[in-house]
Amino acid sequence: MTAPIMPKADAAELITAARIRQGLTWSDIAERIDAPVVWTVAALLGQHPVPAEKAAVVVEVLGLGEGVAESLTRQPMRVADDAAASDPTIYRFHEALAVYGPAIKELIHEEFGDGIMSAINFKVDVARRADPDGDRVVVTFDGKFLDYRW
Structure with missing residues (x-):
């Protein structure tokens, strides 16, 4: 087996x-x-x-x-x-x-x-990028790193 x-x-x-x-x-x-x-x-x-x-x-x-x-x-x-x-x-x-x-x-x-990406101190961008196989959606998340403090 x-x-x-x-x-x-x-x-x-x-x-x-x-x-x-x-x-x-x-x-x-x-x-x-x-x-x-x-x-x-x-x-x-x-x-x-x-x-x-x-x-x-x-x-x-x-x-x-x-x-x-x-x-x-x-x-x-x-x-x-x-x-x-x-x-x-x-x-x-x-x-x-x-x-x-x-x-x-x-x-x-x-x-x-040890920490997280902030969604408060945060930027997001959406852009189009040309591609021969069809345009691409580019999403960028840009968040400040927040370390855990014990």
Whole structure:
């Protein structure tokens, strides 16, 4: 009898712990698998399926088992908030933050330390960028970093 596939959340915990123990940054891992850093963090936290060859590199670099690699290659379950699903534009922002929010949080903490991005001392901009495959929407959130003070 084969063992059940490790849940993506369990694999993410093992990856995060191994990364910290080894003193690696998310950027270090992204470079090793030749992938964008935000995508890498989101994928390793369970929000994207990771190609088998990249999953194999991750578990080798972090000294983790085949069960983690198998979990990484699986398609994630993404659940939408019913309230956000009523408007397509708002839903896409909700979806983007559901997939990339944990990755962005990890990268903010890695770069700045323990704190948050202010939504009070905050600027947002929306711009159009021409692209041969169709114009792109560029949204920039620019918030002051607020460190937690104990």
